[in-house]
Amino acid sequence: MSIIICPGIHDPALTKSFILGCLDPDSRSSIAANLDDVLVFPEQGFLTLSALHILQFLRDRVGDKLESPVIFISFSAGVVGAILAACSWRLLGGNVKAFIAIDGWGVPLWGDFPIHRISHDYFTHWSSSLLGSGQNNFYAEPAVDHLSMWRSPQTVQGFWVDSSEEFYPKSDCAERSAKGDRLSAAEFLHLLLKRYENK
Numbered sequence: 001m002s003i004i005i006c007p008g009i010h011d012p013a014l015t016k017s018f019i020l021g022c023l024d025p026d027s028r029s030s031i032a033a034n035l036d037d038v039l040v041f042p043e044q045g046f047l048t049l050s051a052l053h054i055l056q057f058l059r060d061r062v063g064d065k066l067e068s069p070v071i072f073i074s075f076s077a078g079v080v081g082a083i084l085a086a087c088s089w090r091l092l093g094g095n096v097k098a099f100i101a102i103d104g105w106g107v108p109l110w111g112d113f114p115i116h117r118i119s120h121d122y123f124t125h126w127s128s129s130l131l132g133s134g135q136n137n138f139y140a141e142p143a144v145d146h147l148s149m150w151r152s153p154q155t156v157q158g159f160w161v162d163s164s165e166e167f168y169p170k171s172d173c174a175e176r177s178a179k180g181d182r183l184s185a186a187e188f189l190h191l192l193l194k195r196y197e198n199k
Contacts, residue, residue, distance in 0.1 A: 001069045001197060004039045004058060008076030009048055014150050015040060021154040022186045048077050051084030058089060069097040071196060075150050079104030087111050097196050103149050109133060116192060118185055120149045137161050138188040153185035160188055
């Protein structure tokens, strides 16, 4: 399984910080079983909005292995290009396992694959859900600034919303019940990825 990360328009150092911040604090394992499976779209500026460039990047890395599962993780302006690229990949017959939008405020999200939103505050979570979201989403509480979601997701505390017990493996259900509803954005992301890796 490959994870394609589509950053927004910001300092590239924040993307490196995001990847490091998404280490599992218990196992110290990466957000992917192998960092070689994490593909970071390298373009900056307005090219982060380009579905065509993201799609070409994905084709260059994955090749013709359309059946190989891909998870998109996108941030801010990068959500625009990423959702169009994900839908295009599906139209080509590609296997989009999930799409995760981090602070993609104002971006409509629809597709025939699971979609999740991670938001820096409740207003962004609520207003974005009007434009499409999946069953399991996250919002920061207390609210944090927009770039904190990408710079240091491990420090952003908040709530998992609209979840159902059948979504979790049983061990995760027990662990989450013991901790309560609060968790960090990095923990939320790690649990999502673990779910899709096991599915």
